[in-house]
Amino acid sequence: MPVVGAAAVWSLVGAAVLVQIVYPLVPDGALTPVTVTSVLLFSAASVADAARRHGARGAAVLLAVAGGGGLLAESVGLATGLPFGEYAYSGTLGAEVAGVPVVVPLAWVMMAWPALVVGRTLARGGAGVALVGGAALAVWDVFLDPQMVDAGHWTWADPSPALPLVPGVPLTNYAGWVLVSVLMVGLLHRLVGPSDGPSGPAAALYLWTYGSSVLAHGAFFGLPGSALVGGLVMGLVAVPFAVALLRRASWISPSTRVSRNPTSTSRWSR
Template sequence: MHSPLGIRPHRMRPADATTWSLVAAAVLVQIAYPLTAESWRTPVTVLSVVVFAAASLADAGRVHGLRGVVVLVAVAGGGGLLAESVGLATGFPFGQYAYADTLGPTAFGVPLVVPLAWLMMAWPALVVGRALAASPLAVVAVGGPALATWDLFLDPQMVDAGHWAWAHPTPALPLVPGVPLTNFGGWVVVSVAIVAALHALLDRPARPTVTSGPAAALYLWVYGSSVLGHLVFFDRPGSALVGGLAMGLVAIPFALRLR
């Protein structure tokens, strides 16, 4: 049976205790981060990404089975690693930057936690795109920015923490110093490509707005907590404002749609 959009619907299991437990753990670790002593923040950062990625993988597996897990790892994780390794070697598409020796094991010079970060947010971004749009082009046009705008919070925080730095941090977005415009442009390009590939390779569920409560919770948590964290804990009111406005263009309509 096919939907009017030409996308084969399928049945999925309801979210189970394991998936929701991983979501709750991801939230709790992120809450702990700003309350943790400076010397412990790097391990907490890594743990946060690992647990969040596990929650996304569990939810993708619930909705799409083993295929969902494999595709998410290959496309979002592998695609993120490819983009980052090319970026390190050539400066394209993000600009010239370098990682500090702080985030653990690496592959091709890229800390392994970095492609996990692409993976962890790519799945919620796909769910957001599918909830707010119908046609494949529109899903990508929404889901790509849903992923890319998260970087308006991520990069300033990680630069301040000393995990990576830019050779040429200007010109930058207004109120977001230390991160060049080229980086955000690169994020848009890579995010759109990842979401487009995920949408093409994973069948769209018949009822996308109610398919993934866990992914919805993760995305909206990241949005709200990022605004609060940059405003209150990280002394980054500029990125709280710019990121809050940009990511809010997707997150707020998504929250309203869920109602």
């Protein structure tokens, strides 16, 4: 029997989405509490979904690897400038551990789980899942960092060279994200246990994050550069993922299967 039911997970997903819809509409003074609430709900949805699919152990692994690993990477980054580059938090995101706002490792948790699901859907084998899932996690930062820098939550000592049209965030940051993300997703894949197919809530969270980020950066945040570049870069993962989900849904629908005959040569009968 699952530790967490599907209804509870979808409720958390819905709450996280609702808060993110509200975010661009609230006054500036309320943006930080809404940001923190959004991350808390999103990360809770990811942990709950991991528990639904893999039990309490799966949820604990996600928290340890993504939360603990994210905290370690961020604290080392603050102290040494590696692997992201030299940066500093502004103290606007609430309680901190080792100089890192608590909400930051939770942000790693909230997207590491959907990224693992993306990797397992699009790739095979441990290395493939780590690379594709790591990419799925790292490309999200093309939206995250510009938004947080623009909001004043952290700053970079030397924000150049940067991506075209996305000033304020150095390329070293994205390189660090790729490194940490590949290691993180690879370890999650190894420890969390096998799955029997993509998780609906995790897929919804990933695709919602992609679509809503493009819209919000372009229409509400005044960040057209990251809307365009992030849309293209994250789209390299999100679009194939969406296509794979649609193909899978078509394959499992009885009305679209070509044949149930085990002797059929059709690929849909497998």
